[in-house]
């Protein structure tokens with residue numbers, strides 16, 4: 001159980017939902033392709049295919065990120081009805097009609113994993129489920145045993161009863177802990193026989209998305225998200241198990257009754273936090289230890305280590321080196337244990353005995369294996385673990401004639417991609433685990449599943465030259481004095497020896513006895529080459545006694561073996577770097593998601609408080625209004641309730657007009673006064689700088705009084721404000737000022753706010769008038785003093801020029 005909550009997205013309509021779903025799916029596609037080169041998705045039936053088709057077939061932006069790369073898709077079914085593939089109830093047929101048949105050829109064809117058509121109508125769907133599980137194993141556990149497959153994305157629907165996949169409320173299959181796929185015969189929704197992925201498989205997916213639209217889903221969504229009961233429903237269990245890996249894409253009609261916090265936009269989860277490795281590097285990158293997802297619940301760490309790692313490239317050459325997929329010794333030990341799902345014995349009691357053909361197949365495989373061993377693996381040979389003819393087939397490509405047969409067509413000319421397994425042919429299809437164990441007891445042949453430990457290792461001479469191990473004769477052929485660092489497993493210690501070609505001599509202190517017989521050096525395996533933990537390294541110093549080819553450029557590695565070793569170094573550094581990058585990205589995304597959750601929690605708590613506050617405020621207002629109206633009935637009040645309300649509303653309106661920014665009358669008189677005050681300050685400042693009356697008379701500045709219009713306007717506004725104030729103060733409402741309800745009501749606060757504002761307005765208007773009068777008086781005094789001083793001066797030193805008449809005289 002993850003503990004974190006799923007995301008519930010609610011969009012106004014299916015169109016906007018489809019847009020976001022497209023982004024979400026393609027985001028997962030791109031991440032998956034970067035991680036392992038294919039996109040492994042499971043889809044449901046019901047209403048989902050229609051919405052999915054709307055999302056994926058819509059014209060995109062034309063960018064690579066916004067383009068479905070169907071050729072790299074592996075489509076599985078989250079559940080399937082046990083009916084023929086062309087039956088109207090078939091989920092395959094549904095997705096085929098809605099989506100597959102409509103994919104433009106330019107986007108490629110997905111590989112679609114259908115149920116086995118031959119068993120689709122069996123009375124008991126157990127075999128059908130097992131065969132589908134086998135198909136999953138071929139994709140997810142081709143190389144290694146794993147506990148559960150890890151889908152890149154599972155798209156689910158939800159029924160009105162809360163079922164998802166074909167997991168129905170209260171059904172015993174909900175408790176399945178080991179099997180990947182189970183059959184049911186008693187589905188409450190027709191048809192009764194079905195197969196379905198199990199709950200642990202669903203919850204192991206990297207991401208899980210439900211698509212639920214329309215008013216028909218509103219009750220079940222409310223139940224799932226808002227009630228205790230909903231947590232036990234199959235879809236509620238997916239929420240609980242998947243936690244924040246789960247996203248719900250719904251429309252407003254479906255979420256109408258849900259109180260659980262909804263989101264209106266889908267923020268794509270940073271699933272592409274993984275390092276994007278250039279394809280040039282991945283082509284020879286031995287393994288990228290991939291954390292399946294940063295969302296895996298921590299308690300599954302042990303399981304996580306078993307999930308399939310990066311798929312090996314399918315080409316040979318340097319990329320054909322078998323990639324070890326276990327990071328440590330424990331894992332290697334684990335590898336020997338079967339982690340494949342073990343079906344509960346009682347459930348399997350009904351199963352028929354393993355047909356004899358299975359044993360034959362094993363013999364054939366064994367023969368085949370021997371033949372493979374005797375062959376030299378060429379650089380163009382397919383790796384032994386590559387899909388056999390039984391592996392899934394790409395839509396649109398021809399099927400191998402001998403290993404499949406066409407599935408009946410559902411009205412259109414589309415062939416299914418399910419391969420038909422011919423038990424008489426060379427079959428590597430692993431049986432279900434229990435069967436395998438039973439057969440292992442009967443047959444001494446090795447298990448059919450091509451486990452890596454049993455696989456033919458490509459013979460060294462044919463491996464790509466660039467990664468070929470240095471042969472004894474090549475060890476010494478290194479750059480002149482340019483030994484490079486190697487892992488100890490690569491370095492052959494010896495006393496000084498002259499190599500067979502007589503070309504290089506090792507320094508005695510660097511070489512151990514092992515090099516005395518360099519040819520007996522244990523065969524180097526590719527696991528060591530790439531995965532030996534970095535050991536203490538020593539530079540191999542070579543004293544080259546003869547070099548006919550390396551003189552030109554000592555910076556170029558001496559031989560292919562040097563190149564191989566350098567590549568190894570590079571890859572190890574690269575792996576270290578990439579894993580630290582990935583850890584960092586995972587940490588960031590985890591922190592981000594924690595923060596987001598915390599933020600959402602606070603935000604939704606705040607929203608809740610606001611809503612409560614609103615309700616409380618409304619009640620207080622109603623109460624205050626009521627009390628006010630009651631008070632108005634008091635004969636002491638001259639005005640009736642209606643008149644008082646009107647009077648309050650007039651005041652509110654008047655104040656709003658007067659104070660309007662830029663054009664309100666009160667605003668304008670204030671602005672004019674502030675300008676005048678600024679000039680007054682300037683004049684005073686200039687007089688402070690040149691004290692007394694020493695100033696050149698032409699430079700003298702004077703303070704002019706405000707004009708008459710301004711004074712009249714101030715007086716008029718003062719009267720208006722006083723009038724409004726009187727109107728307000730006459731309201732009976734203020735008699736309730738100390739009453740418990742009315743006092744804190746918005747109504748009272750508004751009335752009180754206006755009253756206080758008007759009081760301040762009157763005060764301010766009066767203050768402006770007084771300041772202006774005082775300033776003018778002071779100015780007159782200053783001018784008269786200046787005039788007196790001038791006369792005195794003139795009497796003492798008669799001047800030629802009489803001072804100009806002061807402008808103040810005109811004031």
Ligand SMILES: O=C1O[C@H](COP(=O)(O)O)[C@@H](O)[C@H](O)[C@H]1O
Pocket residue numbers: 044045046047048079080091156157158159160163164165166189
């Ligand atoms: O029977 C099924 O129903 C569910 C829900 O279908 P919907 O039409 O209500 O969306 C579906 O997810 C499942 O695949 C299908 O088999």
